[in-house]
Every structure is written in structure tokens, then in C-alpha cells.
Amino acid sequence: MQNVQTALERLRALASSGPVAKLARAFADGGNELALVGGPVRDAFLGREVHDLDFTTDARPDRILELVKPIASAHWDIGREFGTIGARIDGETVEITTYRADEYDGVSRKPVVAFGDSIEGDLYRRDFTVNALALSLPELKLVDPTGGIEDLLEGTLRTPIAPEVSFGDDPLRMLRAVRFTSQLGFHLDGDAFQAVCDMSKRILDISAERVRDELVKLMLTDFPRAGLELLVETGLAELVLPELPALQLERDSGHRHKDVYEHSITVLENAIELEKDRHAEDAPNLELRFAALLHDIGKPKTRRFQPGGAVTFYGHDVVGARLAKKRLTALRFDNDQIKSISRLVELHMRVFNYEGAGWTDSAVRRFARDAGPELERLLTLIRSDITTQNRRKADRLQFAIDNLEERIAALREQEELGAVRPDLDGEEIMAILDIKPGPVVGEAYRLLLEYRLDEGPKSKDEAKEYLLRWWSERG
Template sequence: MHHVAAALDRLSELAASPTVSTLAAAFDAAGHELALVGGPVRDAFLGRSTNDLDFTTDATPDEILAIVKPIAEAHWDIGRQFGTIGAKIARETVEITTYRADTYDGASRKPDVVFGDTIEGDLVRRDFTVNALALRLPKLELVDPSGGVDDLLAGVLRTPSAPEVSFGDDPLRMMRAARFAAQLGFSVAEPAVAAMTELAGAIERISAERVRDELTKLLSTASPVRGIRLLVDSGIADRVLPELPALRLERDEHHRHKDVYEHSLTVLEQAIDYEVARGRLDSPDLVVRLAALLHDIGKPRTRRFEPGGAVTFHHHDAVGAKLARKRLRALRFDNDTVDAVARLIELHLRFFGYTDASWSDSAVRRYVRDAGPADQLERLHILSRADVTTRNRRKADMLSFAYDDLEQRIAELAEQEELAAVRPELDGQQIMAILGVPPGPVVGEAYRFLLDVRLDEGPIGEDAARERLLEWWAARGA
């Protein structure tokens, strides 16, 4: 049990920190119970660093406020109706919640908050036993009413109450099971998996925003695939992200093609590896991860069996981009995320077309222009590289070298000309002056013509651009 001893050492260090000791003394002086609860206690047993300091107490929200006001640099009561008060103490943000004994009415999306009077009652209604641990302050007594320490040491996620009751109370806990399985590398206890499968439909009671947040947290873990498999296998993904389980295309012996679902999970894992290794984006990058997971969702709709046993998926990039846009909007992702993911899916095949022939400078410029801003180009680099999952070493190396070459070309062209700001050499005002035309659609047409010249030939100088514009104008008039 050296794990437990080490964890208690870590917890007593945490309890001695200025924030925790200040709070503990204030609650003790006011005659109220206070305990550190959930994540920080769990993480002390796992040897992980903790970011959130969550506390629970028998004090009511008003009493909590009265205790923290004199010692806090700031406080807020945004979660007051759920019994939660936030505060900044000794430069750290904390949340303090009154013991809960809440009941869900089984139909609405919101819990009815009922305050409880014991810490044990509060802990038993939490999502998993490993999160139902508390450390009483200031006396440093571990409270573990449901065997959470044993489950932590065994690496198992169990619900403190019967899983069908727990998941029935708040169906989002089923998605939290998948997220914690990925985040902690734990397995989910068999009865909980059975309950997830049986109650999968209940996830439809949860608002799209809460589902989105949970999906985001899962995808932001270091290795989300374990959790994604659980959502797909239990049938929950059929309700929240049906395009994903739809990738499990049946195959027969005549039509051999890669399992698109397994391929997509591999692409996600490889994309995360590239994202971390290249270090050019803030990691975790949700756009990269969503695009990697969903890049082939257009395949089921576009699959055709050709004579001779070949399978084609023509235009699955465009179809997939449209499907992704629709699904991410339904999940209430913000417009920037939706646009960025859809654009990557739309462009994810572009590179493979270019490996067949050598690229012209014009093709390289278009690739950069179509990708968009620098972070989107970096994401496209990551997705294109991650999309190579062939077991054929020679083919994989060839594609990887081809992409190295492309990135080299982009860098060289960018040095020669500011590639990020590809603009024609004449602006709208100059076009109107040269052609003697007022503002109108024709100016846009001329601008696009000059932009194509710029992309195809690089900088040619203002005088040459003027000549080309007049030639175009004469031809257009004719």
C-alpha cells in the first residue's frame, strides 16, 4: 500500500499550501466542516498534478460567502443555485460547494438541487467511486465511502450507486465514463458498460451543449481512442455522432478495402502524435482532432462497387465536409471550429492527387491559398501526413518524403514572396483607373483574373500586370 502512503504525503503537502490552509482555518474557526474533494484527491493517488481545487462543506452558500469574503482576493456566486461559490485565495481559484443530496426527476435535463447534511451522502451521489474521495480538513482524514481507493489501484471505473440508477439520474455520466477511461487509462466495470448499452438512448435527454463539452474533453485527452471505442460499442455514438459508427462498413471477400472506422481511429492517433511532435499549434488542437476523426465520413454515402472488385469513394471529401458541417452545427460547435474542420475535410485528398505528378509552383501557391491562414495550413500538413496508414513501408516512406518535399517547396516560395499575403499587383482602385470603369462586378472579375496570373506566375511587376489587364479587357470586350 505504498501508493496510499505516497498519496497521503502528497495530500498533506497540498493541505499545507497557502490556499488550502487559509481556507481550512477559516471554515474551522466558523465551526463548519470542509473537505478537499474529487479530482485533486484522485490525482494525488495517481501521482498526477492537479489544477482544480474543489471543496465541499456543510455550510450553505450564504455561509460560504460570509466565510470567504474576508480572506478572498475575489469571489463569485455564479453557481449559487447549485450550491457552488467560487473564490480566488492566495492567487489560486477554488470552488466550494454545499453537500448535495440532489435528485433528478428522470425526465428534465436539470437536477433538482437538494442540499445534504453529510459528506458521505454527498460522495455517494457522485459519478464514479474514484471521484467520490474526500480529504477532511484540517484533520487530514480520508473519506472513501464506496471503495474508490481500491478502484483507483485496480484502474477501474465504477459508479458508487447501481449504474442504471446513476446513469438514469444523469445520462451524461455515460459519456464521462468514456472520457475518464481515456484520460486515466482505466477500464469501465462490466455492469457500467452493460448499463451504458441498455440506456444509450437516454443520452438524447441531454442538451447538445453538454454533449459537445463532454466530446471536446474526450478528444482533448492524450489518447482518446479507448473512450471513442466505448461510445461506439455501447451505441451512444449512434445518438451523438452517428457518422462515426457508420464508418464500420461491411466487407465481403470480393470487395477488399480498409476498414474505414479502424483507419479513422489510427489517423486520429497519428494526428495527435504529429500535433505534439511538431509543436506549432496550441495542443490539444480540437480542430485537428475532429478533422482526423471525421475526415472519411463521406465514404459510406459515396461507396460504389466497380466491375472487377474495385471500390471507389468519389467526392467523399466534399460530401464528408458537408456532413461534418451539419453534425458539428447540431452539436453547437462555434462557427470558426465548424468552418475550419469542414475545410480540412474538403482538402484532405488534395495532397494525394499531387503526388502523382510533380507540382508546379502555381499548384503549391494554390494549396497554400486554399488552406487559408498559417494555423490551418499547419493542420492540413498534420492531417495529410496522419492520413497515411498503409502497412506497406515503402509506400508510406514515399508519401512521407513527398510531403517533406512539399513543405520544403512552400518554405522556399514563402521566402521568395510573402506567400501568406498573395494579392494581385494592382488593387481595385488601380483597376478602375486603368480601365476607366466605376465600382461594380467587373472590378471583381478583373481582380480575380490578376490573382490567377499572380498564382500561376508569381510576381511579375506592376507594369506587366497593367499590360496583362488591358489585354484581358480587350479580349473580354471582343
């Protein structure tokens, strides 16, 4: 954390920037209060880049619109019922929300919206003290009624009011606590931790979409381990992602297998490191990260004990893909994400025997075809899955993947590997065999595709000769 003086200097610089200064002047001239609140203030103290500009005010939504319209290039009131008005000022998106004094009935998932009259009352209604900081404008006075600065210094996540009341008001705050441990590197206050453990079932009151969004934010942090471990420790994972704690397989001295839970989080960390090394400027790859975390979730259902103490997990890739699809569907991920993640889980064992099997070019083509658009992510996942402590073995496996990537690159350059098709299309097949559309055309097409994968690109004459020979033998 930066020292207070440095943080205040950052806040002064932010307050003098175009959109903040214009809003401060407009609200002051209009006789209303305005304060920068929450994340921007917190991040100034943490030395983090400020992304979102959120404000709070005593003005009601209609009044906010009156004050904002003259200085905004665009504005919207989609959050008006919750007191929020959005605007675009000097190219920056801002949100201004009326002081809140919400009440919860303990039954509905949403609060009964009530507007407040003081900034202190508004800040006490927020999730954690480190987010209950405000900078009043234009006087640049720091408002901290809940002890947020002290908690920032200590790296503590604490609720402004009793945690059981706060989490009861909005159970999603329990997942936000989990996410913030990874995003901010903070630890959860003891009373708050106990409240989450005691109240974890209340997370079932939250919609799947809101739960998904918090899990996504957690997975996109640089260091998700802390949050994932807290998710399991508090019992929340049993309710929102039960496949994760299920990886904590019972072990005994007579049977030998990896700690699958620890291995899965390590694979996720490896994938994040490879992302940074290979695609430092790209956004975090959500599909790869979820596939890394979930790649072994089929193991609990497929574990078998063998004579001599060995343990097998045959078919865990296929079973895991099915479980991943089911869980991601329940969490309302979109179809493309579900397809991508489950496919990666299904294919993550495909090169298990590459090193010693002596794959032919045909096998390499089939691997690339089966992976399709997931090829690069799949190779990254497979690399991430190498967690052995045996350095020689790890180096040997990494070299094998290097070799496979080189062969794929060479074949792609020679053969347009990413778009492997038969050398004859359906129209040509029907013309050569003098047949009409029907199942036989599909059979012939698949035959020629296999021929293409086995032999590489052929001329149309060679493909025609092969097709006619098959047709003759077929009778």
C-alpha cells in the same frame, strides 16, 4: 497508481499550501466542516498533476461567503443556486460547494437541488467511486464510503449506487464514463457497461452543448481510442456522433478496401503523435483532431463497387465536409471551429497526386491559397493519413510531403505566399480601365489573381499591360 503512503504525503503537502490551509483554518475557526473532494484527491493517488481545487462543506452558500470573503482577493456566487461559491485565494481559483442530496424527477434535465447534512451522503451522489473520495480538513482524514481507493487500485470505473439509478439521475454520466476510460486509462465496470448499453437513448435528454463539451474533453485526451471505441460499443455514438459507427462498412471477400473505422482512429492517433513531435508545448489542437477522426465520414455515402473487386469513394472529401459541418452544427460547435474542421475534411485529398503529377509553382501557390489559415493543420492531417503497411510506399509519400512543405516555405519567403493578392487593387483597376465600381471590376480582379498565381509576383507595369491586353481582347 502511486502507493497509498506516497499519495497521502502528496495530499498533506497540498493541504499545507496557502489557499487550502487558509480555507481549512477559516472553516474550522467558524465551526464548519470542510473537505477537499473529487478530482484533486483522485489525482493525488494517480500521481497526476492537480489542477482544480474543489471543496465540499456543511456550510450553506451565505455562510460560505462569510467565511471566504476575509481571505479571498475575489469571490463570485454564480453557482449559488447549486450551492457553489467560487473564490480566488493566493492566486488559486477554488470552488466550495454545500453538501448535496439532489433529487431527480426523471423528466427534467436538471436535478431538484437539495442540500445535505453529511459528507458521506454527498459522496454517494457523485458519478463514480474514484471521484467520491474526500480529505477532511484540517485533520487530514481520508473519507471513502464507496470503495473508491479499491477501484483506483483496480483501475475500475464503478458508480457509488446502482448504475441504472445513477445514469438515470444524470445521463451525461454515461459520456463521462466514456471520457474517463481515455483520460484515466480505466475500464468500465461490467454492470455500468450494461446499464449504458440499455439506457443509451437517455443521452438524448442532455443538451447538445453538454454532449459537445464531453466529446471535446474526450478528444483532447492523450489516448482517445479507448473512449471512442466504448462510445461505439455502447451505442452512444449512434446517438451523438453517428458518422463514426457508420465507418464500420460491411466487407466481403470479393471487395477490397481498408477498414475505414480503424483507419480513422489510427489517423487521429497519428495526428496526436505529430502534435507532440512538432508542438510539444502547445495545447492540443482540437480542430486537427476532429478533422482526423472525421476526414473519411463521406465514404459510406460514396462507396461504389467496381469490376475486379475494387472499391471507390469518389467525392468522399466533399461529401464528408458537408456531413462534418452538419454534425458539428448540431453539436453547437462555434462557427470558426465548424469552418476549420469542415475545410480540412474537404481538402485532405488535395495532394493525393502530388508525388507523380509534377506540380508547378502555380499549383503549389493555389494549394497554399486554398488552404489559407488551415495550411499547417492540413499538411499535418495529410501526413497522419498515411497508414499503409508498405514501408517503401509510406516513406515515399512522406518524402513527397516534405518536398511540398519545402517548396511552400521557399515560395512563402520569396512572395509572401500567405497573403497572395493581385498586383493591382480595385482602385487601380478602375483607374486604368476608366470604369466605375461594378461586376467588371470583380472580373478583372479575379483575372489578375489567376495571373499572379500562375506567374508569381509581377510589377505594376507588367500587370497593367496584361490587364489592358485582356480588356482589348474583351472588346
